[in-house]
Amino acid sequence: MRYFAQVRALLWKDLVSELRTKEMVSSMLIFSFLVTVVFSFAFEPDSDTIKQVFPGIIWAAFIFTGILGLNRSFINEKGNDCIMGLMSAAVDKGVIFLGKMTGNFIFMTVMEAITLPVLFVLFDYRMKGSPILLIIVVVLGTLGFAAIGTFLSALSVNTSNSEVLLPIILFPLITPLLIAAVKATAVILAGGEFAEWSNWLTILLAYDIIFTVIPWFLVDYVLEV
Amino acid sequence: MLKAENITKKIGNTTILHGIDLNIAGGEFITVFGPNGAGKSTLLKILSMLMKPSSGNLTINGVNALKDTARVRGSVGVISHRTFLYDNLTAEENLEFYGRMYGIDNLRDRVTEVLSEVGLELAFNDPVRIFSRGMQQRLAIARAILHRPEILFLDEPYTGLDQQAVEILNSVLARLSIKDRTVFMITHNFEQGLDLSDRILIINKGRLAFTEKAKGFTPDKLKKVYMEVLGGAVS
Amino acid sequence: MVRKVLGWITFVMVLTATYLVFLWVPNEKVMGPVQKIFYFHVASAWIGFLAFFVVFIAGIAYLVTRNSFWDSVGAASAEIGVMFTTIVLITGPIWARSAWNAWWTWDPRLTTTLVLWFIYVAYLLIRSSVHEQEKKSRFSAVFGIVGFIDVPIVWFSIRWWRTIHPVVVDSSGLAMSSKMSFTLIFSVAAFTFLYFYLLSNSVFVERMRSELSELKEALLNR
Ligand SMILES: Nc1ncnc2c1ncn2[C@@H]1O[C@H](COP(=O)(O)OP(=O)(O)OP(=O)(O)O)[C@@H](O)[C@H]1O
Numbered sequence: 102m103r104y105f106a107q108v109r110a111l112l113w114k115d116l117v118s119e120l121r122t123k124e125m126v127s128s129m130l131i132f133s134f135l136v137t138v139v140f141s142f143a144f145e146p147d148s149d150t151i152k153q154v155f156p157g158i159i160w161a162a163f164i165f166t167g168i169l170g171l172n173r174s175f176i177n178e179k180g181n182d183c184i185m186g187l188m189s190a191a192v193d194k195g196v197i198f199l200g201k202m203t204g205n206f207i208f209m210t211v212m213e214a215i216t217l218p219v220l221f222v223l224f225d226y227r228m229k230g231s232p233i234l235l236i237i238v239v240v241l242g243t244l245g246f247a248a249i250g251t252f253l254s255a256l257s258v259n260t261s262n263s264e265v266l267l268p269i270i271l272f273p274l275i276t277p278l279l280i281a282a283v284k285a286t287a288v289i290l291a292g293g294e295f296a297e298w299s300n301w302l303t304i305l306l307a308y309d310i311i312f313t314v315i316p317w318f319l320v321d322y323v324l325e326v
Numbered sequence: 327m328l329k330a331e332n333i334t335k336k337i338g339n340t341t342i343l344h345g346i347d348l349n350i351a352g353g354e355f356i357t358v359f360g361p362n363g364a365g366k367s368t369l370l371k372i373l374s375m376l377m378k379p380s381s382g383n384l385t386i387n388g389v390n391a392l393k394d395t396a397r398v399r400g401s402v403g404v405i406s407h408r409t410f411l412y413d414n415l416t417a418e419e420n421l422e423f424y425g426r427m428y429g430i431d432n433l434r435d436r437v438t439e440v441l442s443e444v445g446l447e448l449a450f451n452d453p454v455r456i457f458s459r460g461m462q463q464r465l466a467i468a469r470a471i472l473h474r475p476e477i478l479f480l481d482e483p484y485t486g487l488d489q490q491a492v493e494i495l496n497s498v499l500a501r502l503s504i505k506d507r508t509v510f511m512i513t514h515n516f517e518q519g520l521d522l523s524d525r526i527l528i529i530n531k532g533r534l535a536f537t538e539k540a541k542g543f544t545p546d547k548l549k550k551v552y553m554e555v556l557g558g559a560v561s
Numbered sequence: 562m563v564r565k566v567l568g569w570i571t572f573v574m575v576l577t578a579t580y581l582v583f584l585w586v587p588n589e590k591v592m593g594p595v596q597k598i599f600y601f602h603v604a605s606a607w608i609g610f611l612a613f614f615v616v617f618i619a620g621i622a623y624l625v626t627r628n629s630f631w632d633s634v635g636a637a638s639a640e641i642g643v644m645f646t647t648i649v650l651i652t653g654p655i656w657a658r659s660a661w662n663a664w665w666t667w668d669p670r671l672t673t674t675l676v677l678w679f680i681y682v683a684y685l686l687i688r689s690s691v692h693e694q695e696k697k698s699r700f701s702a703v704f705g706i707v708g709f710i711d712v713p714i715v716w717f718s719i720r721w722w723r724t725i726h727p728v729v730v731d732s733s734g735l736a737m738s739s740k741m742s743f744t745l746i747f748s749v750a751a752f753t754f755l756y757f758y759l760l761s762n763s764v765f766v767e768r769m770r771s772e773l774s775e776l777k778e779a780l781l782n783r
């Protein structure tokens with residue numbers, strides 16, 4: 102289908118461009134390490150407190166780092182007014198949203214796949230639960246974040262102070278996502294029962310669906326020429 | 327082919343275009359002149375569906391281009407002030423990307439074809455980042471004609487081109503107009519603008535100030551008319 | 562004309578509500594006079610939610626009709642909403658301080674209001690970061706819609722998040738005499754009138770402003 106061929110083309114373009122420069126993923130990685138180190142200075146790394154706030158540290162690192170990637174996502178398109186070329190070629194604005202969202206999701210996942218093990222090592226954290234479940238939670242959380250984040254990044258890039266504006270408009274909207282992701286991570290790390298984490302997973306799933314579908318409809322109005 | 331009715335554009339409280347009516351026939355080559363800030367680029371963006379007018383109608387090939395934009399996008403090619411090119415991708419990758427977006431068949435062949443048409447066949451594998459201004463402009467031309475658009479919109483396409491590239495662009499345009507392609511070109515150059523032109527427009531202060539068949543115009547005569555039309559604006 | 566009538570009704574209602582709250586309704590037995598803040602607190606919270614619902618509806622209406630009237634309604638309503646949620650966030654801790662001896666509790670209602678406040682401050686920030694009128698209207702309409710859809714999810718997640726802790730405040734558990742509930746309902750009604758009065762005023766001013774700039778422009782183009 103033409104629609105998904107375009108989504109793929111856009112994703113391919115972003116991936117090739119990133120593979121060439123490795124700008125985004127490398128700066129995201131450095132930043133997430135820095136956030137981690139800052140946390141270990143802020144809380145005694147050997148103390149018991151760290152075990153309690155560990156899930157929070159994971160997500161704080163992911164989200165602060167994610168903002169970095171989101172901010173670049175559409176700024177790259179502004180360079181030579183590429184966004185104009187893109188809009189004149191795309192059959193639908195939804196294509197741009199889905200392509201960019203998938204790209205952001207992939208960049209974040211790569212960053213997380215490297216950061217997460219490092220976090221476990223640095224804080225010497227032994228998890229009791231299933232790693233598969235942890236991966237599911239990370240993927241679901243990242244998906245929702247990439248969805249609403251990409252959407253708001255498309256909006257904020259057209260404003261006069263985009264880089265500051267994006268976190269301010271994004272953070273309040275992701276409170277449910279953040280709460281659910283941190284809680285689910287905490288329960289799963291501690292090896293909790295199905296009943297303890299299923300609620301949180303439901304919220305994550307619902308959030309992902311709602312905030313993929315609604316931005317996908319509304320992006321027409323954001324990227325209107 | 328293209329019909330614009332009462333196109334008005336307001337940004338904030340200033341009106342940039344005041345109710346422009348324009349009919350472009352298929353195969354027509356239109357050249358647009360006008361002082362800086364007259365609204366030429368704005369009109370071009372609206373006609374090429376890169377910008378929405380505040381009011382007015384636009385019909386392209388019988389399709390309401392303001393509503394069914396997606397249906398007519400493929401028949402339009404644009405060269406703007408900016409190149410629309412990705413700096414980190416090579417010339418070839420840039421064209422491949424746009425080609426995929428347009429869903430072009432035999433993309434590889436077509437890319438090689440347009441690259442040689444604009445004389446970039448040797449630089450195909452260089453990232454656009456290291457291209458000179460003129461080379462970027464050539465690639466922008468390649469990008470605009472890649473999907474064989476029926477109407478080509480050109481906003482000062484000659485800027486940054488060397489003699490050879492001007493020749494290339496001229497021959498590309500000549501070939502286009504022979505093949506019944508419609509062209510809408512903005513330029514400040516009275517000589518280059520006149521050669522291929524069928525009709526001349528002059529835009530001043532957001533209004534269509536002058537429109538005439540290009541036949542019988544020499545650069546000097548055009549210059550005179552231009553000064554007359556602008557009247558007090560040039561002093 | 563309508564605005565004048567609305568203004569007078571609002572004036573009388575708010576005056577009466579003030580009378581009811583401070584002179585008519587009896588003090589709550591345990592907490593004493595501090596509890597009276599409750600009537601304004603609840604009424605403000607109600608207006609906060611109502612205002613943001615109006616932002617949501619106005620956003621949809623704007624995107625469908627592209628009539629700048631709806632943009633003015635949305636903008637005015639968001640400003641009023643932020644004002645009233647600010648009142649909620651200020652009166653909440655005052656109540657909390659005397660009820661549970663802590664300024665702030667991460668109680669679901671208060672926390673949701675805080676997030677709500679952040680969302681609509683973000684809405685106002687978007688408006689001030691875009692200079693083109695049309696784009697400003699469009700972006701804020703879109704954000705108003707997305708923000709409002711987020712609110713119930715925020716509420717549920719915060720409620721589940723806090724269930725491990727005892728639910729500290731529950732207005733149904735508050736022993737309310739019939740005088741108290743009457744006062745509460747009356748204050749809510751008075752605030753609703755106040756909201757609509759403020760809204761119609763802001764929209765009116767906004768209309769006048771855009772009419773003025775249109776006239777100015779028409780003169781310039783002469
Ligand atoms: N985004 C914008 N915001 C405000 N004003 C704008 C914007 N874009 C264009 N304008 C104004 O619109 C007018 C017309 O601009 P336009 O770019 O169409 O001129 P032009 O005829 O192409 O000029 P040039 O010959 O310099 O390219 C100018 O006065 C410009 O200041």
Ligand SMILES: [Mg+2]
Binds near residue numbers: 367368407481
């Ligand atoms: Mg121009």
